[in-house]
Structure formats: C-alpha cells, structure tokens
Amino acid sequence: MKEKKETVILDDYTNWVHRFGRIGALIAILYMVFIPIAIALAYDSFPPLSAILKGGIGVMALFIPIGISEVISYTPILGSASYLTFLTGNILNLKLPCVLNALKLAKADQNTPEGDAIATVAVAASSILTMLIIALGVLLLVPLQPLFQTAFVKSATSYMLPALFGGMFLGILGPEQGSFRIKNKLLIMIVPVVIVSITVITGILISGLEGVAILLMLPIAIGIARILWKKGIVQVVTNEVKED
Template sequence: MKNEKYINSIHRWGRWGSFGAIAFMVGIPIVACLIFDCFPSMKLVLQSGSGLLAMFIPIAISEVISYAPVLGSSAYITFITGNVMNLKLPVAINAIELAEVEQSTDAGDAITTVAISASSILTMAIIALGVILLVPLQPVLTLPAVKTATTYMLPALFGGLILGIFSGAAGKYVIKGKLLAVIPAVIIVAIMLALGVPLSTYQGFAIVGMIPVTILAAWIMYKKGIIKVEERAIKKS
C-alpha cells in the first residue's frame, strides 16, 4: 500500500474496534452475572470452555492467516462482525472479480473494504428488521416450504464460492493448476481419517497444520513447473 497514513488509520481504528467488540462480548455476560448474582465457578468455566477453545482458537488463527491476503484492510470489520466463510469471504471475492482488480493491491483493498462494509451494514439492518418482524412473520417462517428452503442457503453460498474458485478470479494474471496444491493435504487428511484420528474434534489443529503443507506443495509445484502463473490475455473491444 502506498498511502501510509490511510493504512495506519485502518490499523488504529481496527484495533480499537476489536478491543471494543471484545469488551462488549465479555462485558455483557459479566454485567448480567453481577446483576443476577449468578457467577459460575472457574472450574465449571474451564470444563465447559476448554473443548470449545481447543477447537476454535486454531480455527481463528487459520482464518486470519488464510483470509487476510484476500480481505486486506477489511479484515478488522470482517472478524468483528463474523460470518466470515459463509458471507464476508464470498462478498470479498465476488467484489474483486466484478471490479476486475488484483488481490493485495490498493484497488483490491479499497474494493473489498467497501464491499464488506456495505455487507456488514446490510446484515445489521436485516437483523434489526428481523427482530422487529419476528413475531408478525412467525406463521410464515414456520411453513414447511420456508423450512425446506432455508436448508439450502449454506450449500448455495458455498457452491457460489466454489464456482468462483474453479472459474478463476479476474485480474492481470492467471494461476494454472493451483488446485493441485491441495492434493497433499487431502491425502494426509484421508490417511489420518483411515487411521481413526478424530479430526472432527481437532479440526482447528488440522486446518492450521495443513496451511504450511499446502503452501509448501504450491511452492514445490511452482518450481517444478506444474503450477504456472501466466499473464491474462487482454480482450480487445
């Protein structure tokens, strides 16, 4: 990034926003416990939370490492508002493709920031509207047809994201054979599953472990000429 003042302001406000979000998330339960005098014992907290922490801390670390190059400056608002994989990441990738800009560039950073900011504002507006209309719309929301339709929402989102990956992002360069880099990670995971390793319990650690495996595989395949970076042919109007 060339605009150092802009980047410094993004980091400053992003850090304050992150601290504020953590304060609200932790503060609301503490205030509720103070009001109702219902503080749980530390032993109970550790027993209940240790399993969740073991799963979600590695997932959170892997998401930051994996998604930051795509999200850029919008990483702060993305991780504060959540819904990364099923909403914010598809929004960022789709915005980059529609604008025909490169990731990790000034233009790409600006596009993803605007897109994810708009997505976050729209999400909060829809949630607020849903809270207001929850009771009036309850007869409609409980219809069998609506329940059936909602089961296809996540598959539709992930399907759109996968189609974008296979079609290739817009930009100056095309990476051919990039999906081959995931083959070693898939083989390792398949072997671990065959050996009876409970990856569903330790999926966060598995994701963190497979990131360097995939990066190393991509680097080796690039050096061997299996994965190639080519300049996209520019269509003349």
C-alpha cells in the same frame, strides 16, 4: 522525493482514518469479548477452562490462521476500509465485491487516496444496509420462531454444514474469479486428502478432531505448495478482465 511521497500518503485524513479505525475496532473487540463473559457471570454459567479449550481448540486452529491470512490477502485491496470491513464481516461474499464495484464506478485505483476514500464510502454504506436488513430479519423472525422449533427444521439444521460446504467447496476448488487464478492448485490437496481419507476410514480421525487435522495438514499443504510453486507447476496466472 521519498520524504514527499511519505507526506502525501500520511496526510491528516490518512492518519485520522487509521487512528479512528484502530481505536474503534479495539473498543468493538473488547465489547465482543465482554458480552459472553457478562452473560456467563450474570447467569452463573461460566464454563471451566477445560470446556472452553475442548470446544475451542478446533475453532481456533482453523479460524485464527484463516483470519490472519484474510487480512494479509485482502487489506491491500480494501485499504483503510479494512477496519470496518473486518469488523462487520462477510468479506468475500459482500464487502470485497462491493469495493471492486466502487473502484470501477469511480474509475479509481486502490492504494491511491481516491481509491482508498471511495472504497471506504462503499464499505460503510454496505455495512449500514446489511445491519438494517438483518435487524428487519430479526423482526420477521419473532412471529415465525415457532416454525423453527419443529422436528423438520431441527432435523434439517443437523446437516447445515454439508448443505453449505458442497456448494462452497466448488467455489474453493474451481478457478478464482478475481484478478488472478492459481493454476494446478488442486495438486496441493492430493497428499492431505489421501492422509485424511486413510485416517477417517481407519477410524483414527473421528468427528470433532477436524480442527486438529487442519493444524497438522496445513504445514504439509504449504510445504507441497512451496515445492510445486518453485518448480513452476503451481503458478499464479492473471485472469483476463471481461468488459460488460
């Protein structure tokens, strides 16, 4: 029986989609790394390793674990569309809702051959359109670029991050809109917030060291989450599905 199930899951299409996804994504990744190296070599602007480490430690400390956690969290929903989804980005704000919408329209369940195929159709169509719209944005930007060099715009762009984070954090701190929500999750934040606040107020944590702070706070948050989850204080609760 197990052998039969394996045969059904690993048919020709499934084998093809994973092989094509892996090889295609690997080529894309190598090309992504090639671009900055080619530009740096072409314009004799290759930075010293120390500069890359100085600029990159915070980014890597933050995004590598986030990237890994996203793959672990969303791949079961995205299925074999994951290769294209993670390659084209904009997962939470675009691809994931698109897949859920497609599954609903086709009345298919994920982790079935039908669900997997229809999810890939949705992600592929969405990815192509997004790329075309951004290209259109590039064409519109060229005549508008002088506007983006004004003092007003430069001043406004200095505060892009808090301008985005205020709204974004509301979404992170509020209840999840998907199939589940995490009850009492804000309790996980109390200790890290207190520690970081003290270090900011006392001047220990200065701007630029946020990445290091995240790396230090992450095990604390996970440890606290584990204790609260084991005690049943932090719980995963299923959201009720609202019919339109």
